[in-house]
Amino acid sequence: MASALTKAFREQTKKLIDGRLITDIHIYMDLPKTQKIFSTPDTSGIFLPMNEAQGAYWYGIFKGDPAYNVLYCPSFYLSPYEIKNYGDLAYITKSSVFFEGEYRTCYTAVYYSKDSLTRLLTDNLTSQSSVAYLINERNSLIATSDQALTGIYHFEYNTVRNSFMSSNNFILKTVLDKDVYAGFYNIRKAEWFMVVIMPSQPIVVKSIWMMVGFLLVYLACIVIAFFIATLLSHSITNRISSVINQMAKVRTGPPAALPASDSHDEIGNLIDTYNYMTKAMNQLIEEQAKASEDLRIAEFNSLQAQINPHFLYNTMDMINWLAQQGRAEEVSKAVQDLSRFYKLTLSRKEPISTIEDEIEHVETYVRLQNMRFNGIFNFLIDIPDYLMDYSIPKLTLQPVVENAILHGILGKIPKTGTIVLTGWLEENTVVLLISDDGVGIPPEKLPAILAGKGDSKTGTNVAIYNTHRRLQLFYGPKYGLTYKSIPGEGTDVEIRLPGDFKAPHQTDV
Known part of the structure; x- marks a missing residue:
């Protein structure tokens, strides 16, 4: 009976393996290698000992986090042997079996080919300059329609997730001096995102033709209205005059609809047409205003996305x-x-934090740098408690401290120094001061730092410019960063923020 069941299980498993989508199925079991299940002809090709999975990255993920029970694996998670002999993608589930009085772990791995995903992504693109790709929560590439374009238009997983969760799943981005539209779609079961990149030029051309068509329709309506008014001017002069006067107001302000006509003659139809056209124009004006606001938000998100840790x-x-x-x-x-x-x-997806959280963030950064450089940095904090709950954009302090370390203290001989963070409330403005005793900055280079034109090879000057720009986008041109420096003695960076409100208490999620 058991042999018959084993053969039936093997036959059913073979039917699932079609060679095109599902390429192989294996069950890895934490049992001694001497067990018959690993050597019996009916099961040896399906059931494998656990040591054959221990070299794979997915095995390390399961072992490192017991909370994982299901894992969708890109090629990066699989061992070279699995990719060569089984398949380049896998769906793996974790379970257990009862053996000799205890439960042993086992993993069921369904291997499949990413060629089907690649064809699916490629077949649904309308332009050769467009690209579609899949990424998972560990920022690994699952499949792509074009490897080269994916490298050019790559979006980090967290950037995609934050945009999608903020209902901004369609954004405009400039890449290599070309505007492209990026669309995001969440694949919930696998925690994957599909990213579709489309160049804006074809879309802009279509939009222009639509606008030309709308203008032609509008002009045609005007010509028809004028012709009707000429033919009927002797009998309906007053009604035609009212329509003309109302249409003339479009030159000084947005169009307004006429009162609905009680009659259904030609003039009544003209009034109905004009009202329809007015409604369409007002909707277009509202959509253009919304598009302008969305562009402002996208520009801000683009600035924020550039500020990434450089020391990872x-x-x-x-x-x-x-x-x-x-x-x-x-x-x-x-x-x-x-x-x-x-x-x-x-x-958190919100861009605002508290001064207290930002201090913890920068303290953690300095501790890591001290571990790397054998404790050569002294970091002193003298911030009054009443300032801790005031709001501050995330990643404001860390780029400044990073700049002080990389370009200030590490430029000294010997490479050791002190960074001091102080703060106070000046009328209705929060002032934070970051001072270091590094090599200082020549006066001729100070203006270039906040203009984003520094010659740093580490990218910290770009981070400083983005931090300054974000503060001004948030609060206005009178806020942001101010640099003062004496070469050979050190640098002071003053950060000014509005003191109008405190951030609500936030908890990590």
Whole structure:
């Protein structure tokens, strides 16, 4: 009986493997390799010992986070052996079996080919200059219609998710001096996003033709109205005059509809047509105003998206070095600080934080830098408690402190120094001052920093410019950053924010 069931299971499994979408199915079991299930001809090709999965990245994900029960795996998660022999994508579920008085873990892996996804993405594009691709929550590329264009128009997973969650799942972005539209679609079960990039030029051309057509229709309506008015001027002069007077008002303001006509003759129809046209024009004006506001928001989001941590790879190298040295406690502390750093950066979609959270964020950053550079930075904070709840855009302090470290203190000999963060309330303005005793900045280079024209190879000057620009977009031109520096002695950066309101208490999610 058991043999018959085993053969039926094998046959059913073979039917599922069609070679085009599903390419293979395996069940990895945490059982001794000597078990018959791994050597019996009817099951050996399906059931595999757990050690054959231990070299795969997906296995490490399951082991690292017990909360995972289901995982959609791109090629990056699979071992080279799996990709070569089974398939380049996989759907893996975690379960357990009862063996010798205890539950053992097993993983069911359904392997499939990403060629079907690639064809699906490619077949639905209307332009060769467009591209569609899939990314998962770990920012890994699942499939793409064009690998080269994906590299050019790549969006980070968090940027896509934040735009989608803020109901802004269609944005305008400038890439290589060309405007493109990016559309986002959430694949909920897999926690994937499909990103579709379309160049704006064809859309703009179609829009222009639509506007030309609308204007032609409008002019045609005017000509028809004038012709009707000429023919009937002797009998209905007063009604025609009222229509003309109302239409003339379009030159000084938005069009307004006429009172509905009681009659159904030619003039009544003209009034109805004019009212319809007025409604369409007003809707177009409202849509243009909304598009202008959406563009302003998109420009702000684009500025914010440029501000990313620059020290991630160096920190990961440091953690790798500590791990190789066997310094487990320091590895644990570094990982905790790095996790907290990104949690404070990415945990909420709102761009506003509190001064208290920003101080914690920058303290975590300095601790990580001190672990990397053997504690050569002193970071002193003297902020009064009453300022802690005031609002501040996220990622305001960290780029300034990073600039002080990379271009100030590390430029000294010896490479050691102190950064001081102070703050006070000046009338109705919050003032934060970040001072360092680094090498300072020559006077001729100070204007270029806030203009985004610095020659930094690390990107920190761009981050400083974006921070200054964001503050001005939020609050106005009188707020933002001010640099003062004495070469050889140090630099002071003053951050001015409005003191009109405090941020509501926020909790991490």
